[in-house]
Amino acid sequence: MNTVTESLWLALRLIVEADARLMGVVWLSLRVSLTACAFGALLGLALGAWLAVARFPGHRALVWAVNTLLALPSVVVGLVVYLMLSRSGPLGSLGILFTPAAMVVAQSILVVPLIAALTRRLVLDGLAEGGDQLRSLGAGPLMTAGLMLVHLRLGVVTVLLTAFGRAVAEVGAVMVVGGNIDGITRVMTTAIALETSKGDLPLALALGVVLLMVVGVINLAVGALPGRGGVLRELPT
Amino acid sequence: MSGISGISGMNDRTPLITLQQSAVHFGAVQALHGVSLTLHRGERLALVGANGSGKTTLLRLLHGLVEGSGRQEHAAEGKKPVLAMLFQRPFMLDLSVRPNVLLSLWLRKVPRAERAQRCASALARVGLQPLAERAARTLSGGQQQRLALARAWALQPDVLLLDEPTASLDPGAKREVETLIEDLVQEGVTLVFSTHNLGQAKRLATRVIYLEAGRLVVDLPVLPFFNGPLPTEAALFLKGELPWA
């Protein structure tokens, strides 16, 4: 219990003192994970919406694959991306291994199946209620899926928050492709892993508390967005 | 098997949609067997029958929402008939009232310049203009159904298909919506509607079709239908459905 209370105080002190290195680490965590979620959202929302309405041979296999990839361990993603981006690998000439760009790539891959699977379920449930009506109004399959995303935008926000949570909290992928380089690719989770490794458990826990508080602030901001009917009032006219 | 049919008694006989021995399957289940009918402009066709008799499927088939054999639309002056449908529970997007109507205009590629005006007049027609900025999902059941009518009306449809439009409404809202429908059909829109309410059928329809287990059993103009004589099953059905209204 002592370690826990010690780390809570330490966490508060770290935040109040706004230590420059800590701020840098937090900022990098946010940049990497938010960017990864942005890419993940583009791909995942499209994939999920498409899977909800597409009918083609092999469709069920693809849905199965996406659902199975939900269980991708982050370190496995890291390894695969590492092998791709390694100088000896196919994309080595890009030279982005051990940089934040590689971390974004790895985390994007990690969140796409999550966003796609959850979006597909969201859209399917929505279409069960309103799919007929939308088609009657003249919407084709992809359009109905897209309209559902607008209709269920609060659900979409939750999906994206879930994805962000997964990204910002993972350590396996960013450790392998980023290398935890001080000042360049050290993020909150790899810093926590390092401090744990060094036996500085109170500091490691304190960093964990800081991480949670940062995510908490983000959730507050999201919750404060204008509510129902406010986020998107006007359709294209 | 087209069942018992007769002359509808309407002047305008332009066919809009024809079904020729149409069948609809959902997997192993056959929802409609060998249904033949022609929908003419100006008709007001009521579909009656027990739950599961195929009324909704027939409506969806007429609209073109389900895959089925033997369906044909007839183009007048090179234009296919504009179809619009209302469902028992109105579905509105989580947006305000006005965007919900604009959506249907946008989907049907109505020119931008016309959209705002047609939207406004449709909302005015159903009396929802004052609520144009309200979130559509906060409207009452009756108001939402009226909004659905506005959304369909804005398209200037040739055929309006209604699937038990008042079934989920309280009596006051029922009256409201029915009055509105009666109002709208004065302007000559062709109507196909399913209902459990035989009084409603009597009031609105010019022609009645009775379905049983996916088969079209009776197809008569409204007066002959309700005055009989009818085959046994249909007659029993009518009796079972009394009282009126």
Place this chain on the structure above:
Amino acid sequence: MTSRLRCGLLAASLLLGAAAAQAQDRFIVMASTTSTEQSGLFGHLLPIFKQATGIDVRVVAVGTGQALDSARRGDADVVLVHDTAAEEKFVHEGFAKRRLPVMYNGFVLIGPAADPMQTRGNNVSAALGKLAKSGPGGIFISRGDKSGTHAAELRFWKAAGVDLAAGKPAGYRECGCGMGPALNMASSLNAYVLADRGTWLSFKNRGELRVLVEGDRSLFNPYGVMVVDAARHPHVKQALAQQFADWITSGAGQSAIASYKIGGEQLFFPSAN
């Protein structure tokens, strides 16, 4: 698909200013070991190097095996590890022209202060021999991760006449982890573990652990630096990496190493010729 993938990745780079970072060309990637990094040596050494040459050294700290593997793939410009046999193999394979000795420190056998297996002394193989015979009570944590420390540990078991392949001692626990996690585990289990003095001195979660065996000549732990050969990987920054190798083996680098202390105690001893 690949060209779209490239576009996407380039976009990601730009978004994160990696392009900006890459434009600043004067950095090298050094693959080194977790124990070296955790000792804090780099925090002390690299700023001095940067002052002298303006070159940034980006340290990727992993196990020795993984460090050498990274370099083989061309993902590092220079390697600094402590497993002479593996380093010589690396040179022999042609990935580096030569190995330069840099510094050494010592391994130490860490264990519970009470030392139930009575390993205290200055002979590590004898100590391990006692542990092997002690049954399930004597827990030993092995890193099991192909690190320099792990390689040394295996040599000591062999010298003690213990054939691990034939049968591990009852208390043997292989964690497949770095030095820090191994020490954490030893701390919570009150177990024995072989560590390098550098990591031990900077380790904070000691519990009841103490140094039990030190001073044995065989505990000598030498570090070597190798510049990845541009002939094998044309893209490596050989010139800059060579500057690092030259500096760390020069008078300036060597005294920088010697000046790194924790609690007044020197961790690494310069050994360049």
